[in-house]
Amino acid sequence: MPEHSRLTPVAVMILATLREGDMHTYELVRLLRERKDDRLVPLQKGTIYHTVARLERDGLLAEVGVDRHGNRPERTTYTLLDAGRQAVEEWVRTELPQIERAADFRVALAEAHNLERDEVVALLDRRRALLVASAHEHRTGLDGAAHRGVPDQFMVEVQRQAALLDAELAWQDALRARLVDGSLAWGPDEIPEHLTKNSVSKETTP
Structure with missing residues (x-):
């Protein structure tokens, strides 16, 4: 597993979002934007796709399927591996107590609920x-x-x-x-269902 210092804030947010369930990259981008996470990190599609590929190579997430709906391009679905879950937690543990890197602290604070x-x-x-x-x-x-x-x-x-x-x-x-x-309220058991990824119908994805 790569050291937490190799993770970028974008990578941390991708891995943390996948804790909510398996999803394809398009859905991941949509969910991050819907939650206004671009306040914290840039959410260019190219960066997201590149980061997902790197995280897969590093053994932090894995492909679990490819699907196609109508004329849409094939979409690969990814799942979070235990190494990815641990990497998020270690990154947050490192960045949350510090005061020097304001941007990283904001992401750590946003993901502290992990x-x-x-x-x-x-x-x-x-x-x-x-x-x-x-x-x-x-x-x-x-x-x-x-x-x-x-x-x-x-x-x-x-x-x-x-x-x-x-x-x-x-x-x-x-x-x-x-x-x-x-x-x-703290932790996944106290998150209202309507705010979770699983409550958003995939059929609404354009």
């Missing part, structure tokens, strides 16, 4: 420690600059980052509280 509630809390606690340290560093820098008489016009970016870190801490603490007290 991990158990308690593990997500523990990973976010690790991230919180990094956020606190970074916020303290920025505040110390701002205090030092003010003491030296550095004009505010040179510090506006640092001021912005300090404010963003404070907001991120407040948001994450609120998320943690919901995870801990159980008010946030």
